[in-house]
Amino acid sequence: MSPDLDQNIDAATIRLIKLILDLPSDRRLQLLKQAEAKASPFSDENERDTARKPFTASLAFYLDNISHDGKSRDVSAGGMFIEAALDFSVVRIGDVITIDFPRSKKEDTVKVPARIVRVIPEGIGVEFIKKT
DSSP states (O other): HHHHHHHHHHHHHHHHHHHHHHHHHHHHHHHHHHHHHHHOSSSSSGGGSSOOEEOOEEEEEEEEEEEEEEEEEEOOOSEEEEEOOTTOOOTTTOEEEEEEOOTTTOOEEEEEEEEEEEEEEEEEEEEEEEOO
């Protein structure tokens, strides 16, 4: 970035912080929730292409060829949220995982590639990667 652009960004950040600090605490919390909702592709139901539905199932997924256990919380045609205890120092937004979906009443699974789009302490939000 150019020095002028860096200074403009710094000035804008400082101004934003001052404006936020001048707000009443309840308005700050409201602003925080709004900002988090805009930052997360899975947080605002109105921005989704498809509605998510509650779906709970134990599953395995692979990140960097390492198997992890998880439990689905909800699913839509575009993605899902997986509850999992992960080492967040190695999980990054944009990482690609493979999810093993168990088939009903069968021993085998369906492998589905997905991209991590959200990382929170409870787990990960993923977007299914469509085959072309």
